[in-house]
Amino acid sequence: MATDFPLEIQGLHKILDSITAVSDPDALRERIAQLSEEAAAPDLWDDPEAAQKVTSQLSHAQTDLERMDKLADRIDDLGALVELAQEEDDADTLAEAETELAKIRSTLEDLEIRTLLSGEYDQRDAVVTIRAGAGGVDAADFAEMLMRMYIRWAEGRGFGTAVLDTSYAEEAGLKSATFEVKGPYAFGTLSVEAGTHRLVRISPFDNQGRRQTSFAAVEVIPLIEKTDSVEIPETEIKVDVFRSSGPGGQSVNTTDSAVRMTHIPTGIVVSMQNEKSQIQNRAAALRVLQSRLLLKRQEEENAAKKAMAGDVKASWGDQMRSYVLQPYQMVKDLRTEHESGTPSAVFDGDIDSFVNAGIRWRKQQQLEAEADAGV
Template sequence: MATDHQAEIEALRKTFQQISSVSNPEGLRERIAELTEASAAPDLWDDQDKAQSVTSKLSHAQAELDKINAMSAALDDLETLKEMADEEAGSDPETAAELYSDLERELGQVGADMSELEIRTLLSGKYDEREAVVTIRSGAGGVDAADFAQILQRMYLRWAERRGYSAKVLDTSYAEEAGIKSTTFEVSAPYAYGTLSVEAGTHRLVRISPFDNQGRRQTSFAAVEVIPLIEQTDHIDVPEADIRVDVFRSSGPGGQSVNTTDSAVRITHIPTGIVVSMQDEKSQIQNRAAAMRVLQSRLLLLKQEEEAREKKELAGDIKASWGDQMRSYVLQPYQMVKDLRTGYEAGNPEAVFDGDIDGFIDAGIRWRATGVKAGEGE
């Protein structure tokens, strides 16, 4: 028993060493010192956007370092608990049994925490640490697709809520009968883009349509787009001559007016055809600023994709590409949610739609980084 426990602890320490080499605690300490100095500047809050950026980065960096320090301490505690159990094994078997039971429970908890920490080290893309802008659009399937798009919106907002992340809906276009045509929202959390980027693609729903009088089974689709939120240092220039700005009145479900002024803004980027609408803020100026941020984010992602295509042409097709249809949610004739890329599946769609999607996200991050599907290599 003791030998097995020691082997588990040694395996966890080895994993932690790998995580530490990627996370670079010393580099984090230097970054925290720099950000702490910047946050103490007397004129910091003269520019509120800059101040919020500095304080947010400081908070995120400190949280990362705290997680690494806590994991190191937890491993030391495991060693101590094992030594105590081993010492009691010869003289007090009953106490030793209780200590070994505590050790096994702690090993399980530390293992789970280590797995979550390890996932973060796989998020090493250029923009992975950014906040995310998520857009969901209904696809083929008529009113069922619009309803499905709204179900997905709630799923991601519930996921963010369960994890304590801030999420803000920026724009929603409602369908005539039910559901939504499209929605765009921000998720503000460290590594939100890297985490949610594996959710991008076409999602499929199979169910008995609640909108079909004959109760027939319906297949519908919705597209999820995830882009990183831009920062001031990105320098994505958008000349005024390249955009067309239209203003209109904000509206809610069924076209009911929720604003008596033309405060909503639609920006069209003429060279690419990208269109961004914003109506969440109360003023036209605020909505235009928010729309420009999302437009710049999409242009940044477009630039990143062009660079990736160039690299792929030089390197060749190293591994299978992601298919458009990435996940199926089946409610009839059986209940199953399955990711078609990673092989990860869950038998409780209701829980998934309530935001329980960490298993799918973690499997997606591991698959993208290593090419290993769920259940392989275990």
């Protein structure tokens, strides 16, 4: 069926108008001006971490504004391209218009999804922890596959990543891994990936070639910032030090540089071993512990609000996504019903469609919960 370009272009303008109304470009310009002033400060690089954050935020904000400002022109140019192609009956130019239409749709979808990320910590960097669940060595291998998937996804978006801790399984894969994803709205975007993931495949570790089901848990928390007020008394923290180890227990460090930090009141445990010194690992562990306590505090506040509002429908369920490699090929999200028939592409980081569907689903759940509560 031939593309109805006038209808498509009209739809693109409507979506852009709604995005512009929510995004407030004027406020974004003010934010860019503020960040530009901070970036021009002569003492900016006295604190390299803060300087990098300012310059990164400025770059991403400028990119967002530029994309928004140029979209209207791109849509108008698409209309002119279609008119030219139709007047000259030029199939090649029409094909070019189809390609540009797809690109504009993709850009609009990214911007539209961004407008749905309005949570208190959605703009933050993310700390992702993946733990192998039931399924033995297959589960450990699955955990490593998921870690690679998320890191490939982050790299594809130009986000930075830093592995904080890895605990290797004896035969293959990971018992657990923790890593940062650094980029605008990294937490808000990846938070919909939290939950239990399930893999069904012919086990490469079973010499009888039997089908194996395994599980892995994904946790996503916002990265703590210096301005957050999460003070932890030293009396509430127990710190153990040990030697870092590599795959199969192989020692990769001859000093006790790895750190295990336990928050005594809650029992939350954080381990760090990927930095070079005990001091660096201790600082990284404290930052992740603060992040987990920050999220716990938010969850407790939300639970109290739900209790006051009554029985609000807001359950994610234990198992949120299945990756099936045998007897058929399919990845399916059990919350949104979104699916893909190419698991290899998904494991290679092509998860935007799942993430976007999850963000829309979560927003719908929030709206329904507010309606039920009479908000």
